[in-house]
Amino acid sequence: MKKKGWKELPEGCFIPGVPTSQDLKTGSWRTSKPVWDPNKCTSCFLCWVYCPDNAIILKDVGGDPKVSGINYDYCKGCGICADVCPPKVKAIHMEREEL
Amino acid sequence: MTEKERTKMALTGNEAFAYAMKQINPDVVAAYPITPATEIVQIFAKYVSDGEVDTEFVAVESEHSAMSACIGASASGARVITGTSSQGLALMHEMLYIASALRLPIVLAEVNRALSAPINIHCDHSDTMGSRDAGWIQIYCENANEGYHTLIQAVRIAETVNLPVMATLDGFIISHEMEVVESLDTQEVREFIGKRKPLYSVLDVEKPIMVGPLDLTDYYFEHKRQQIEAMKKSKAVIKEVIEEYNTKFGFDFPVFIETYRMEDAEYAILAMSSAAGTMKEAVDIRRSIGEKVGLVRLKVFRPFPFELLTEVFKNVKAIGVMDRSDSVNSMGGPVFNEVRSSLYELETRPRIMNFVFGLGGRDFPMEDALHIIDRVKELKDGKKLDFVEYVGVRE
Numbered sequence: 177m178k179k180k181g182w183k184e185l186p187e188g189c190f191i192p193g194v195p196t197s198q199d200l201k202t203g204s205w206r207t208s209k210p211v212w213d214p215n216k217c218t219s220c221f222l223c224w225v226y227c228p229d230n231a232i233i234l235k236d237v238g239g240d241p242k243v244s245g246i247n248y249d250y251c252k253g254c255g256i257c258a259d260v261c262p263p264k265v266k267a268i269h270m271e272r273e274e275l
Numbered sequence: 276m277t278e279k280e281r282t283k284m285a286l287t288g289n290e291a292f293a294y295a296m297k298q299i300n301p302d303v304v305a306a307y308p309i310t311p312a313t314e315i316v317q318i319f320a321k322y323v324s325d326g327e328v329d330t331e332f333v334a335v336e337s338e339h340s341a342m343s344a345c346i347g348a349s350a351s352g353a354r355v356i357t358g359t360s361s362q363g364l365a366l367m368h369e370m371l372y373i374a375s376a377l378r379l380p381i382v383l384a385e386v387n388r389a390l391s392a393p394i395n396i397h398c399d400h401s402d403t404m405g406s407r408d409a410g411w412i413q414i415y416c417e418n419a420n421e422g423y424h425t426l427i428q429a430v431r432i433a434e435t436v437n438l439p440v441m442a443t444l445d446g447f448i449i450s451h452e453m454e455v456v457e458s459l460d461t462q463e464v465r466e467f468i469g470k471r472k473p474l475y476s477v478l479d480v481e482k483p484i485m486v487g488p489l490d491l492t493d494y495y496f497e498h499k500r501q502q503i504e505a506m507k508k509s510k511a512v513i514k515e516v517i518e519e520y521n522t523k524f525g526f527d528f529p530v531f532i533e534t535y536r537m538e539d540a541e542y543a544i545l546a547m548s549s550a551a552g553t554m555k556e557a558v559d560i561r562r563s564i565g566e567k568v569g570l571v572r573l574k575v576f577r578p579f580p581f582e583l584l585t586e587v588f589k590n591v592k593a594i595g596v597m598d599r600s601d602s603v604n605s606m607g608g609p610v611f612n613e614v615r616s617s618l619y620e621l622e623t624r625p626r627i628m629n630f631v632f633g634l635g636g637r638d639f640p641m642e643d644a645l646h647i648i649d650r651v652k653e654l655k656d657g658k659k660l661d662f663v664e665y666v667g668v669r670e
């Protein structure tokens with residue numbers, strides 16, 4: 177994308193239109209990534225509640241929401257999901273991101 | 276020009292600022308008290324509680340919060356005014372840059388006071404000079420009457436160019452002295468300032484936006500470049516607004532600079548704010564004994580009217596620039612350095628020196644004003660003098 181020059185930008189340091197955060201792929205910041213195990217996950221939604229980037233994917237299974245994976249476009253690898261996943265379940269663990 | 280009998284009011288500088296605010300009737304005023312500007316918002320708060328204005332008055336816990344609240348309100352499209360001085364302005368410093376870069380036309384009634392340390396509540400210009408690169412338009416007023424009218428003009432200027440404006444008066448010397456103010460009718464004020472048309476509004480649900488996001492290496496420079504351009508363009512706007520005001524209401528306020536007995540001047544003094552009043556009389560005294568000396572009063576410091584200064588000084592042989600603050604940089608005050616730089620393009624440059632005076636409210640008596648004139652005369656006559664002279668300080 178060609179970046180705009182100063183004469184083309186709206187004045188006042190604001191971005192028109194929402195949601196602008198969708199354009200910012202925070203996934204590129206990741207140094208380690210959460211790996212989710214569908215066989216262990218109980219869909220308690222703790223990871224979904226805590227994820228700061230809304231990167232836990234839910235899907236509809238027979239009318240009920242279930243955790244179904246991680247959106248790596250936006251997951252920045254903070255590790256909060258792995259931390260909050262109940263110790264008895266441990267459905268998410270972190271792995272070093274290969275650069 | 277309309278010839279009209281103006282209402283004459285006896286007001287102090289602070290009262291004049293507060294009265295202008297009452298007639299402007301801003302949507303929001305967020306402020307914190309500080310000597311010698313306290314009265315401005317104190318009087319205004321009374322207008323609010325007496326129901327004489329429709330303003331939402333936000334009493335905050337510091338000047339940093341005051342400017343932050345002003346920024347939030349202004350970003351929602353409100354017309355916003357605040358007042359402060361000295362340490363208060365210094366505490367706002369971080370937020371001043373945000374207000375100007377977000378292009379919010381906030382108006383600030385400022386009373387010039389020295390900065391600590393040592394603690395001092397009296398007048399000098401170190402507070403607003405410390406904010407000179409914060410992207411605000413700065414208008415230094417000579418007296419209460421000019422302060423009153425400038426604050427009204429400031430609303431139009433700010434909202435036309437979408438930059439914040441501070442109008443200043445000298446602490447105590449003007450803020451607490453009573454003078455005659457020739458006021459406008461409230462209706463005239465309201466018509467002149469009209470309604471604000473904001474660049475954007477954070478409360479407009481039809482047009483959702485994000486204000487002040489992370490800009491980093493890829494767009495920060497472009498946004499700064501826009502802001503620089505806006506400050507350049509503000510020159511035309513300031514001229515237009517003040518000239519329109521003069522024509523409409525029958526005044527003759529100078530726009531950027533005021534010249535006094537400069538027609539055939541061989542040497543000149545440049546002064547700002549209340550000291551220019553004293554200097555005018557000193558010029559008259561020396562003129563009466565045949566000295567060809569004139570005065571330029573610099574009124575608008577941001578944007579800096581260098582073109583006008585180059586023009587007005589091109590035929591004089593020597594200039595004395597007065598600074599009521601020092602840059603503590605070993606080469607004098609900020610006004611001196613910028614005036615001097617403005618003259619660089621001249622083929623024959625006048626000789627120039629700096630007089631730093633009146634720090635911390637040190638009195639500026641007539642004998643000092645005459646001394647400055649006589650020093651500049653010596654400079655004109657070729658005498659070698661120190662680059663910067665401190666007037667009124669004990670050795």
Ligand code: SF4
Nearest residue numbers: 227251252254255257
């Ligand atoms: S690592 Fe952080 S950002 Fe990624 S899914 Fe887990 S909580 Fe969300």
Ligand code: SF4
Nearest residue numbers: 217218220221223261
């Ligand atoms: S916290 Fe663990 S168990 Fe709960 S939904 Fe997330 S991955 Fe599944």
